Amino acid sequence: MHEVSIVNDLMEIIQQNVVSHSLKKVTKVTLKIGTMTSVEEHALRFAFEVVSKDTEVEGAELKIETVEATALCPQCEKTFNITFLNKICPICNAYSNNIVTGYELLIDEMEGE
Amino acid sequence: MKQIDVKKNILQTNDILAKENKELLDSKGIFTVNLLGSPGAGKTSILEQLIKSMKDNVKLAVIEGDLYTTKDAERIESQGVEVIQVNTGGACHLDALMIKEALNNLELDDMKFLVIENVGNLVCPASYDLSEDIKITVLSITEGNDKPLKYPSMFQKSEVVIVNKMDLMEFTNFSMDEFYRDIKSLRNDIIVFEVSSRTGEGFQQLRDYLLNKIKEKGGVTNA
Ligand SMILES: Nc1nc2c(ncn2[C@@H]2O[C@H](COP(=O)(O)OP(=O)(O)O)[C@@H](O)[C@H]2O)c(=O)[nH]1
Numbered sequence: 634m635h636e637v638s639i640v641n642d643l644m645e646i647i648q649q650n651v652v653s654h655s656l657k658k659v660t661k662v663t664l665k666i667g668t669m670t671s672v673e674e675h676a677l678r679f680a681f682e683v684v685s686k687d688t689e690v691e692g693a694e695l696k697i698e699t700v701e702a703t704a705l706c707p708q709c710e711k712t713f714n715i716t717f718l719n720k721i722c723p724i725c726n727a728y729s730n731n732i733v734t735g736y737e738l739l740i741d742e743m744e745g746e
Numbered sequence: 747m748k749q750i751d752v753k754k755n756i757l758q759t760n761d762i763l764a765k766e767n768k769e770l771l772d773s774k775g776i777f778t779v780n781l782l783g784s785p786g787a788g789k790t791s792i793l794e795q796l797i798k799s800m801k802d803n804v805k806l807a808v809i810e811g812d813l814y815t816t817k818d819a820e821r822i823e824s825q826g827v828e829v830i831q832v833n834t835g836g837a838c839h840l841d842a843l844m845i846k847e848a849l850n851n852l853e854l855d856d857m858k859f860l861v862i863e864n865v866g867n868l869v870c871p872a873s874y875d876l877s878e879d880i881k882i883t884v885l886s887i888t889e890g891n892d893k894p895l896k897y898p899s900m901f902q903k904s905e906v907v908i909v910n911k912m913d914l915m916e917f918t919n920f921s922m923d924e925f926y927r928d929i930k931s932l933r934n935d936i937i938v939f940e941v942s943s944r945t946g947e948g949f950q951q952l953r954d955y956l957l958n959k960i961k962e963k964g965g966v967t968n969a
Pocket residue numbers: 783784785786787788789790791792818866910911912913914941942943944945
């Protein structure tokens with residue numbers, strides 16, 4: 634449900650760039666979204682379509698890159714891939730709550746003319 | 747064609763405001779809780795219990811988030827505690843701007859403890875920091891022990907989980923073993939309190955935990 638408010642904030646950042654780069658049209662927007670954000674891609678795409686309608690952004694390709702979740706091992710100090718239910722370092726079996734990536738909600742780049 | 751390297755956090759506006767709120771609350775030494783959970787889990791009932799036993803020792807205030815109504819705020823106000831009602835007008839979560847405005851309307855001097863009751867929702871509020879020191883998620887026995895796995899982000903981001911409605915345990919098939927197994931894999935340093943707002947069971951421990959946190963943050967209490 635909050636996909637709509639996320640897209641509203643996203644559109645604000647896009648609009649600022651439309652103005653500062655004097656774009657007539659935005660053709661592509663690339664996002665980076667962590668696997669632990671619980672953002673639903675389908676809902677996000679739908680909200681993007683609705684909110685961008687009748688703006689310079691209408692019809693732009695929305696590219697979503699997934700950022701894997703990782704944590705920092707307290708023992709060997711290496712980062713390793715985690716899931717919600719598995720945060721055990723594969724090398725030394727230590728548990729880590731020190732989440733490094735996975736919560737990203739970023740706009741990476743955009744294209745336009 | 748122009749390619750623009752934007753590289754920005756989409757929720758940066760919220761995060762910046764949350765940081766400003768936090769700096770203000772830190773400067774006043776106010777321990778702040780973001781209280782989360784499904785509608786009906788017992789957030790307001792827990793607050794009522796806590797207020798009863800804490801208001802004589804600690805100056806506290808409540809920000810009540812609600813979609814449209816003022817019901818919860820009235821319940822808190824009737825206990826003689828300062829409360830600010832924030833109606834989100836249908837939005838599924840509170841954000842840092844709403845809290846900033848609420849803080850403008852609160853008497854912050856001498857205040858030591860602030861509880862923000864978020865909108866009943868286990869998904870959306872997880873992405874929006876408000877200014878809190880900790881997130882506390884309330885899970886009631888009647889919701890079932892599979893909730894943490896269904897809403898993992900929220901539970902993983904919570905320092906504390908309150909398992910409420912323990913008085914109803916015998917009428918449900920809630921498995922404490924499965925609950926602890928799941929919650930500890932999501933976050934192994936999570937702190938759990940088992941309470942009943944109906945009978946008052948478990949509130950002594952919860953209250954002691956909070957009083958200790960309030961003290962750590964710089965608040966002097968007479969407890
Ligand atoms: N049996 C029982 N009922 C409870 C308990 N805590 C809350 N309730 C009831 O659950 C309902 C929802 O409580 P409320 O505090 O409004 O939930 P909120 O939506 O999370 O704020 C109310 O009818 C409460 O009386 C409890 O510990 N045991």
